[in-house]
Each structure stands twice: as structure tokens, then as C-alpha cells.
Amino acid sequence: xxxxxxxxxxxxxxxxxxxxxxxxxxxxxxxxxxxxxxxxxxxxxxxxxxxxxxxxxxxxxxxxxxxxxxxxxxxxxxxxxxxxxxxxxxxxxxxxxxxxxxxxxxxxxxxxxxxxxxxxxxxxxxxxxxxxxxxxxxxxxxxxxxxxxxxxxxxxxxxxxxxxxxxxxxxxxxxxxxxxxxxxxxxxxxxxxxxxxxxxxxxxxxxxxxxxxxxxxxxxxxxxxxxxxxxxxxxxxxxxxxxxxxxxxxxxxxxxxxxxxxxxxxxxxx
Amino acid sequence: xxxxxxxxxxxxxxxxxxxxxxxxxxxxxxxxxxxxxxxxxxxxxxxxxxxxxxxxxxxxxxxxxxxxxxxxxxxxxxxxxxxxxxxxxxxxxxxxxxxxxxxxxxxxxxxxxxxxxxxxxxxxxxxxxxxxxxxxxxxxxxxxxxxxxxxxxxxxxxxxxxxxxxxxxxxxxxxxxxxxxxxxxxxxxxxxxxxxxxxxxxxxxxxxxxxxxxxxxxxxxxxxxxxxxxxxxxxxxxxxxxxxxxxxxxxxxxxxxxxxxxxxxxxxxxxxxxxxxxxxxxxxxxxxxxxxxxxxxxxxxxxxxxxxxxxxxxxxxxxxxxxxxxxxxxxxxxxxxxxx
Amino acid sequence: xxxxxxxxxxxxxxxxxxxxxxxxxxxxxxxxxxxxxxxxxxxxxxxxxxxxxxxxxxxxxxxxxxxxxxxxxxxxxxxxxxxxxxxxxxxxxxxxxxxxxxxxxxxxxxxxxxxxxxxxxxxxxxxxxxxxxxxxxxxxxxxxxxxxxxxxxxxxxxxxxxxxxxxxxxxxxxxxxxxxxxxxxxxxxxxxxxxxxxxxxxxxxxxxxxxxxxxxxxxxxxxxxxxxxxxxxxxxxxxxxxxxxxxxxxxxxxxxxxxxxxxxxxxxx
Numbered sequence: 064x065x066x067x068x069x070x071x072x073x074x075x076x077x078x079x080x081x082x083x084x085x086x087x088x089x090x091x092x093x094x095x096x097x098x099x100x101x102x103x104x105x106x107x108x109x110x111x112x113x114x115x116x117x118x119x120x121x122x123x124x125x126x127x128x129x130x131x132x133x134x135x136x137x138x139x140x141x142x143x144x145x146x147x148x149x150x151x152x153x154x155x156x157x158x159x160x161x162x163x164x165x166x167x168x169x170x171x172x173x174x175x176x177x178x179x180x181x182x183x184x185x186x187x188x189x190x191x192x193x194x195x196x197x198x199x200x201x202x203x204x205x206x207x208x209x210x211x212x213x214x215x216x217x218x219x220x221x222x223x224x225x226x227x228x229x230x231x232x233x234x235x236x237x238x239x240x241x242x243x244x245x246x247x248x249x250x251x252x253x254x255x256x257x258x259x260x261x262x263x264x265x266x267x268x269x270x271x272x273x274x275x276x277x278x279x280x281x282x283x284x285x286x287x288x289x290x291x292x293x294x295x296x297x298x299x300x301x302x303x304x305x306x307x308x309x310x311x312x313x314x315x316x317x318x319x320x321x322x323x324x325x326x327x328x329x330x331x332x333x
Numbered sequence: 334x335x336x337x338x339x340x341x342x343x344x345x346x347x348x349x350x351x352x353x354x355x356x357x358x359x360x361x362x363x364x365x366x367x368x369x370x371x372x373x374x375x376x377x378x379x380x381x382x383x384x385x386x387x388x389x390x391x392x393x394x395x396x397x398x399x400x401x402x403x404x405x406x407x408x409x410x411x412x413x414x415x416x417x418x419x420x421x422x423x424x425x426x427x428x429x430x431x432x433x434x435x436x437x438x439x440x441x442x443x444x445x446x447x448x449x450x451x452x453x454x455x456x457x458x459x460x461x462x463x464x465x466x467x468x469x470x471x472x473x474x475x476x477x478x479x480x481x482x483x484x485x486x487x488x489x490x491x492x493x494x495x496x497x498x499x500x501x502x503x504x505x506x507x508x509x510x511x512x513x514x515x516x517x518x519x520x521x522x523x524x525x526x527x528x529x530x531x532x533x534x535x536x537x538x539x540x541x542x543x544x545x546x547x548x549x550x551x552x553x554x555x556x557x558x559x560x561x562x563x564x565x566x567x568x569x570x571x572x573x574x575x576x577x578x579x580x581x582x583x584x585x586x587x588x589x590x591x592x593x594x595x596x597x598x599x600x601x602x603x604x605x606x607x608x609x610x611x612x613x614x615x616x617x618x619x620x621x622x623x624x625x626x627x628x629x630x631x632x633x634x635x636x637x638x639x640x641x642x643x644x645x646x647x648x649x650x651x652x653x654x655x656x657x658x659x660x661x662x663x664x665x666x667x668x669x670x671x672x673x
Numbered sequence: 674x675x676x677x678x679x680x681x682x683x684x685x686x687x688x689x690x691x692x693x694x695x696x697x698x699x700x701x702x703x704x705x706x707x708x709x710x711x712x713x714x715x716x717x718x719x720x721x722x723x724x725x726x727x728x729x730x731x732x733x734x735x736x737x738x739x740x741x742x743x744x745x746x747x748x749x750x751x752x753x754x755x756x757x758x759x760x761x762x763x764x765x766x767x768x769x770x771x772x773x774x775x776x777x778x779x780x781x782x783x784x785x786x787x788x789x790x791x792x793x794x795x796x797x798x799x800x801x802x803x804x805x806x807x808x809x810x811x812x813x814x815x816x817x818x819x820x821x822x823x824x825x826x827x828x829x830x831x832x833x834x835x836x837x838x839x840x841x842x843x844x845x846x847x848x849x850x851x852x853x854x855x856x857x858x859x860x861x862x863x864x865x866x867x868x869x870x871x872x873x874x875x876x877x878x879x880x881x882x883x884x885x886x887x888x889x890x891x892x893x894x895x896x897x898x899x900x901x902x903x904x905x906x907x908x909x910x911x912x913x914x915x916x917x918x919x920x921x922x923x924x925x926x927x928x929x930x931x932x933x934x935x936x937x938x939x940x941x942x
């Protein structure tokens with residue numbers, strides 16, 4: 064049995080080394096670089112009006128895209144888990160598409176449709192709106208990139224639990240909306256919560272698609288990741304790192320929330 | 334190979350699973366470990382296999398102490414309740430697994446596998462995968478797999494627990510015949526008394542980690558060593574009373590010191606009041622069998638179960654609500670041992 | 674079509690209708706624009722843009738670097754999942770949590786950090802003595818970070834759910850720990866492992882934000898395919914951008930179909 068203890072030690076060591084080099088080290092490096100030029104520079108970068116505006120833009124996008132995806136996610140998950148139809152595989156593939164498609168393509172397609180030279184471009188211009196190079200475009204691209212999250216978190220829960228409870232509620236006289244609110248919703252609440260957290264993290268951090276669609280106009284259509292990019296290109300590297308810490312903090316909160324939810328979930332199950 | 338179990342004790346955290354269990358299994362015997370859930374029978378089986386280690390005590394295989402020998406060197410065959418078949422291997426590959434890991438050459442392996450397939454009557458399914466088999470078929474594969482490298486001991490953990498009732502009955506019979514042919518020392522864990530009695534040479538009854546009794550099915554049923562054994566092995570009515578010159582006399586007051594244990598089929602039933610008979614009212618009759626089961630209530634509200642042959646029931650024309658009189662034909666008393 | 678009886682006709686209709694409309698507007702129409710736009714080019718022009726030497730080098734870089742990073746993640750991801758599920762040690766929870774970091778972190782930040790770390794002045798650059806940034810190696814490293822969670826998180830639940838009795842059965846049949854691992858455990862984990870590999874690979878091919886910070890974007894050397902799309906866009910060559918995007922999209926789609934087949938295959942087993 065001594066050899067198994069050696070093996071265990073060895074494997075744990077490899078894992079720690081691997082994660083240390085690829086995850087821990089970069090994180091430390093980021094923090095060190097953010098504060099390299101001292102606290103003053105750090106704070107200036109954070110409270111800079113363009114940074115704050117970028118943050119605000121991120122939040123606006125989140126406020127619009129997340130509820131829409133939330134609603135769709137639930138509806139779609141119900142469709143897939145409770146309905147029988149042949150095109151289900153196609154539907155599932157469609158939902159996984161944003162995950163496997165490059166972020167750049169995600170941005171390109173919306174430019175092609177909503178851009179000035181795009182299909183709806185002229186029509187939008189006539190109506191006095193602007194989609195590409197403006198907030199609505201960012202919202203659309205973000206919706207595309209994040210809509211799978213909620214579906215993928217809620218679907219397994221619905222499929223695993225079956226619909227006997229819903230049928231029972233039906234026999235007891237509940238209507239569709241009541242069944243959803245009293246029976247289905249409580250079942251999926253953890254999956255929903257987790258899906259929302261993941262989407263939010265993605266909304267804040269999406270770079271590729273948004274950079275295409277927003278046109279990168281400082282102070283107007285820069286989200287936080289784009290702001291970081293801009294700072295870097297202007298050789299304000301330390302400030303770029305400083306603003307990055309906002310997003311790192313956000314990522315950290317996301318992970319803590321995930322842990323927290325898992326604890327709550329475990330408690331409510333026992 | 335004979336097995337000696339000497340004073341085995343095992344604790345899981347604060348739960349005492351086995352306490353000082355000792356008994357011997359003769360070569361070629363098939364014995365059952367019988368008991369309610371939590372009695373420690375599966376733990377004991379796994380200790381014999383080497384999948385658990387006892388806190389104290391020893392296990393001897395043919396007089397050799399194997400307590401500290403790891404499972405893969407014990408040359409045992411283990412059949413799991415949920416089969417534990419390797420899903421990515423065919424039936425053939427599953428059965429031949431123990432030979433493969435021992436380095437037996439392909440030709441020999443194939444020969445032995447075919448022997449076993451014939452033994453368990455699954456030759457036509459050799460290339461199938463476990464998911465394509467029924468429960469009964471899966472269990473037979475599991476058995477064949479365990480027997481492949483001629484184990485000295487066969488250990489079965491509730492082998493028929495996950496199967497339908499009639500499949501279970503068939504497989505029980507089949508196992509008994511198989512054991513007659515192969516004669517490998519076997520130990521089976523079950524909570525089903527009927528199963529243990531039908532299949533085994535001897536039965537070990539465990540309760541809360543302690544050995545209650547060991548003996549042939551006949552011995553145990555007719556001469557239970559303790560109230561637990563008697564209750565576990567079938568319905569029993571418990572009354573207060575005393576033994577007077579070899580006769581059991583019931584009393585309906587609970588002030589009497591002795592407890593009498595009476596089986597439902599050991600009652601005499603009469604329509605007239607006679608001496609030493611107690612009065613009861615019939616509450617429910619289940620006549621859908623050759624043995625009629627009657628539920629009664631005595632005058633001091635004690636529940637009573639009586640089994641009588643169908644003819645007797647017809648003759649006496651018993652009906653719900655009738656008042657009848659009962660006297661025990663045979664009763665058991667358990668006397669505690671006094672230590673002087 | 675079979676639908677639940679406990680939903681009213683109106684609700685059922687709404688569910689179906691809403692899903693279809695949403696997907697059409699958000700997914701189908703936008704994606705189809707790529708097909709239509711690239712069809713504006715005649716076949717010759719299409720090939721000259723999508724498959725010229727520069728593009729081919731870009732595809733090669735994306736493909737190979739993703740493959741390498743997926744391999745690295747496969748090996749270390751398997752070890753990591755194994756360690757986290759089978760062993761207990763101080764700090765386990767910490768390591769389990771940080772595995773999700775690459776998904777929670779924006780790609781641009783990852784790119785920025787790795788670009789700096791592995792440059793000449795960066796800590797790793799100094800440690801190793803030569804510059805890694807602006808080489809394909811840097812691309813592999815940052816892609817390993819970005820797709821790190823996929824293999825681990827694919828294997829973990831399967832390993833957790835695995836019935837220990839299978840390994841005990843192998844032991845009872847005489848197999849030593851190594852034999853048990855190779856004959857029983859590994860085959861059991863294989864589908865999940867492969868799924869993780871493919872997910873990791875797919876992520877790497879499409880990755881943009883993190884890579885452009887570390888690769889230096891040198892044509893024919895460290896230029897990745899998504900960047901070519903962006904360049905065409907900046908020149909307002911929408912059709913050209915669509916052509917290259919079409920190639921990438923086709924590839925992503927094939928991977929997706931492969932994943933789907935894998936999932937069905939495991940369900941049958």
C-alpha cells in the first residue's frame with residue numbers, strides 16, 4: 064500500500080504544478096502589475112470617466128440581455144424537455160452553436176444584418192435608430208453569445224426530474240401558469256440562478272463579438288474589456304491591468320457565488 | 334476449502350456493524366447469512382472478500398490466516414447485487430476477465446469461457462453487451478465471471494435482490510443445482526428467509542452485528558434459539574402465561590411473568606368455551622389460499638393471528654364477527670441463561 | 674408532436690412560437706447572412722480569399738495550436754479530475770474552485786496577462802531566458818488556459834458517479850490497480866474524456882480575444898484565423914470576411930455534429 068501513497072502524492076503534485084503555472088501564476092502576475100505604479104495610478108485608472116462609462120455600458124447591456132435570455136432559456140428548456148418532436152436534435156445543435164462559433168463570427172453576423180450596408184441597415188437608418196456601433200448592437204451580439212447558458216443549466220434539471228409532479232398538479236386543478244409557478248419554477252431555481260451568474264460573467268467579459276459590433280468608440284461604445292484593450296494599445300499597460308482587476312474581482316465574485324449556491328443546494332436537499 | 338471466522342468485530346465511525354462473530358464453514362457447503370437490514374451480513378461478506386478490513390478478529394481459509402491478504406490475491410469469486418458487469422466489454426470478455434489479468438493465453442481463455450457459457454446456458458449471447466441482457470441473464474454472467482478462475486470461495490451479495498419475484502425463484506433453483514455440480518464453498522447474503530431456506534445447507538442468522546443462531550433450516554425454524562429468531566422467521570403471537578406440568582396456560586393479564594411464543598398454525602380452535610381456552614372475536618378472514626388466515630381480537634384487546642386448513646374453516650363455517658375460543662397446541666418459552 | 678396535457682393550448686402555442694421566433698431572429702437569420710454574403714463572390718474569388726496562402730497558414734496555426742492545447746488539457750485535466758474526486762487533501766476546495774477561473778475571466782484580460790507574463794520583461798520570460806510571447810508557443814499556452822476547465826468538468830461528474838463496485842469487481846477477479854485502471858476505469862471515462870477534448874479543441878479554434886494579445890499577429894506565423902476576418906471587416910470587405918468566416922463556421926459545425934454523435938453513442942451504451 065505504500066506505493067499507492069506515493070502515487071497519490073505524485074498525482075496531487077502534478078495537479079498543483081499544472082494549476083499553479085496556468086492559473087495561479089497569471090493571477091498573481093496580474094495583481095502585481097496592476098499595482099506596479101502605485102495606488103494613485105491604480106485608482107485614477109479605475110475612476111477615470113471612460114472607465115466608469117464602460118462599466119455603466121456593461122451593466123446596461125446586462126440589464127437588457129439577461130432577462131431576455133432568462134425568459135427564453137426557461138421557455139426553450141420546457142419545450143425540449145416536455146415536448147416530443149423530431150427536430151429536437153437540430154434544436155439542440157442550434158443552441159450549442161454560440162459555444163462553438165468564434166466570437167468574431169458572432170459579431171460579424173450582426174454587422175451583416177444590422178450594419179449600414181446590411182439587410183436591415185437602410186430600414187433602421189430611416190427609422191432613426193442606430194444598431195451597429197451603438198448599444199443595441201452590443202445587446203444583440205451579447206444575447207447571441209450568452210443565450211445557451213440558461214438553457215443548458217435548466218434543461219438537465221427538468222429532464223432528470225420528470226413531469227409527474229406537474230401531472231399531479233394538473234389533476235388537482237391547477238392551470239398552466241400555476242403549474243409553472245408552483246411546481247416547475249421551484250425545481251429549476253438553482254439551475255436558473257447558476258445560469259444567470261454564468262451569463263452575467265460572460266456579459267461583462269465578452270470581448271471578440273462586442274469589439275466588432277461596437278466600433279470601439281471611446282466613451283460611447285466601449286465596454287470594460289474594450290477599454291482595457293484601448294488602454295493597452297495606448298501603452299498605458301499598468302492602467303489596463305488596473306481596470307482588469309475590476310473584471311477579476313467580478314470573476315472572483317462569480318466563483319464565490321457558485322460555491323455559495325452549491326452549499327445552499329446541498330443544504331436544501333438534505 | 335473450509336472457512337473459519339474468528340471473533341470478527343467491525344466498527345464504522347460510531348456504528349458497530351459486527352461484534353465478535355465466529356463460526357465455521359465446511360468445505361463445499363453453501364451457507365446463507367440471513368438477517369434484517371443493518372444486521373452486518375454484507376459487511377461480513379465483504380470482510381471475507383477482502384473489500385473491508387475487520388477491526389479485530391481473524392479469517393482463516395483452510396487453516397491459513399488470510400486476514401491481511403489483499404482482495405486480488407485471495408482467489409475468491411464475488412457476485413455483486415447489481416452485477417457490476419463491465420459495460421464496455423462483451424459477455425465473453427467479462428467472463429474471461431480474471432483469466433486475462435492473470436496472463437492466461439487466448440486459446441485457453443476461450444476454452445474456459447465457453448465451458449462457463451454452457452454451464453450458465455448463455456452460449457448464444459456471448460458477443461452481446463450487458464445493456465442488451467435481462468436482469469436474470471446479467472446475474473448469470475456475473476456468476477460465470479466469478480467462477481472463471483476456479484475460486485476457492487464463492488461470495489454472493491444478495492444476488493437476486495434486484496430481480497422480479499418469478500425470475501428470483503427460477504434462479505434460486507438454478508443456483509442450488511449449480512452448487513450441486515460445482516461444490517465450491519459458497520456464502521450468500523440475503524434478507525429473504527424463503528430464499529435462504531431453499532438454497533442453503535446451513536443458515537447463519539445475524540442481528541445488529543451479532544450471531545443469533547447457526548444451523549440447518551429445519552433446526553432453526555423448529556428450534557429457534559431466541560425470540561428474535563422466532564419472530565424473524567415467521568409470524569408469531571406473544572402471550573403472557575405460564576407452563577404448568579408441561580402444558581401452556583395462557584393468562585390475559587400482563588402480570589404473569591413468562592412470555593409464551595406461539596405460531597399461528599399451533600392453535601386449537603373451538604366454538605364452545607372450554608377450560609384454558611381464551612375468548613376472541615374474528616375481525617378479518619383471508620380465505621384465498623389452502624391455509625386460511627384469521628385475524629382476531631381477544632377480550633382484553635390483544636391482536637391474534639391464527640392459520641387453519643381450508644377444510645376446517647369450511648366445516649366450522651367461520652364468519653367475521655363470530656366469537657370463538659382458542660388454546661395453544663404448542664408454545665415456546667425462552668429462558669435466560671443465569672450465570673453463577 | 675407529443676405535448677404535455679397540463680399546458681393549455683394557448684400556452685403550448687406560445688412556447689413553440691416564442692422559441693422559434695427568438696431563434697430565427699437571434700441565430701438563424703444572422704448566421705445565414707454569412708452564406709448569403711459570401712455567395713456574392715464568384716467561386717474563383719471565394720477560393721482566392723478563403724484559401725490563399727495567408728489564410729491557410731492562419732488555419733494551420735489555429736488548428737495545430739488548438740490541438741496541442743487540447744492535448745495538454747486532456748492529460749492534465751484527467752489527472753486533475755482524478756485527484757479532485759478520489760483524494761482528500763488540504764486546499765482541495767481551493768483548486769477545485771480556481772478551475773472555473775478561465776471561464777469567468779474575460780478573454781481580453783487573459784490575453785493581457787499572459788502576453789505580459791511571457792514577454793521578455795515578464796516573469797516567465799526572465800525565468801526561461803527567451804521570449805515566448807509573439808510565438809506559436811504563446812498561443813498554445815494561452816489557449817490551454819482558456820479551455821482548461823472543459824476536460825476537467827467533463828470528466829469530474831462521470832468519475833463521481835462511477836460505481837466503485839466496478840473497480841472492486843476487477844480487484845476481486847485478480848486485477849492489480851494498474852490493470853483495473855486501464856481495463857475498467859479508463860474505458861468508462863473515455864466518452865467524457867473525448868467530449869472534453871473536443872470542447873477544448875472547438876474553444877481553441879474560435880478563440881480571439883486572448884490570442885491577439887499574445888501572438889503578435891505576424892502574418893504566416895502567428896496570425897490566427899479570426900483575425901483575418903477582422904482585418905477584412907476593417908477594410909469594409911464584408912464579402913471577403915464572410916468567406917473566411919464560412920470556412921470557420923463549417924468547421925465549428927462539423928465539430929458540433931461530432932459532439933452530438935458522441936453524446937448519442939454514450940446514451941446507447
